[in-house]
C-alpha cells in the first residue's frame with residue numbers, strides 16, 4: 701500500500717479582516733490571475749464580487765472605481781475582455797430591470813426617455829420603434845444577449861475581430877440609456893441599487909476606459925442640458941414643453 705502524500709494547504713487568497721480597500725487590488729494582482737480561473741466569465745465574477753465586498757453601502761462617500769478593475773488581464777485579448785464584460789453587465793442590468801417591476805410601467809413611463817429632452821427609440825426591432833421604458837429595457841437586454849450568443853457574430857470568443865467594435869459601441873450605448881432612464885425617472889430605485897452594487901459607476905468606468913459610449917451620453921452631461929421640468933401636473937401657465945423638442949436617438 702503506497703503512502704499518499706498529504707495535499708499541500710492551499711495558499712490563502714482571501715482578504716484578511718482589516719485590509720484597506722486601497723490595498724485590495726494590489727493584493728489581487730499577483731494573487732489571482734485570469735488564467736487561474738476556468739473561464740474569463742468566472743474571473744470577472746470574482747473581481748466583481750471582490751469589489752462588491754469592498755463596498756460599505758452605509759457610507760456616503762464611495763471610493764472611485766479603480767482603473768485596475770477593468771484593465772485587460774494578460775493574456776486575454778481586449779475584444780474578448782470586452783465581450784465577457786459586456787455579457788456580465790447585461791446580466792447585472794437585468795437585475796436592475798427586476799427592481800423596476802411594478803414601478804416602471806407603460807402608465808408611469810409611456811416613453812423611453814432620460815430627461816424630457818432625451819427620448820430613445822428601441823432598436824431591438826427590424827425598424828426602430830417607440831417602446832415604453834420597461835419594454836425598451838427588456839427588449840434591449842434580450843436583444844443584446846442574443847447578439848452575444850450569435851455564433852455568426854462571435855464564432856470564436858477567444859479571437860474576436862476589431863470589426864466587432866461597432867457592435868460593442870452600439871450595445872454599450874443602448875444599455876447605458878437604461879441607467880439614464882432609472883436615474884432621471886426612478887431616482888430612489890437608482891440610489892438604492894447603486895448603493896448596493898455601484899453598477900452604474902462600474903459600467904460608466906468600463907465604458908470610459910474603452911471609449912464605448914460618447915461622453916455626452918452620460919447622465920452628468922444629460923443633466924447639464926436638462927431643460928425646465930415639463931411635468932403634466934403643472935397648473936400654472938400651462939406652458940409645458942412639448943415633446944416636439946425631444947431628440948430621438950436610436
Ligand SMILES: [Zn+2]
Nearest residue numbers: 804809833885
Ligand atoms: Zn420608468
Ligand SMILES: [Zn+2]
Nearest residue numbers: 822831836839
Ligand atoms: Zn422594443
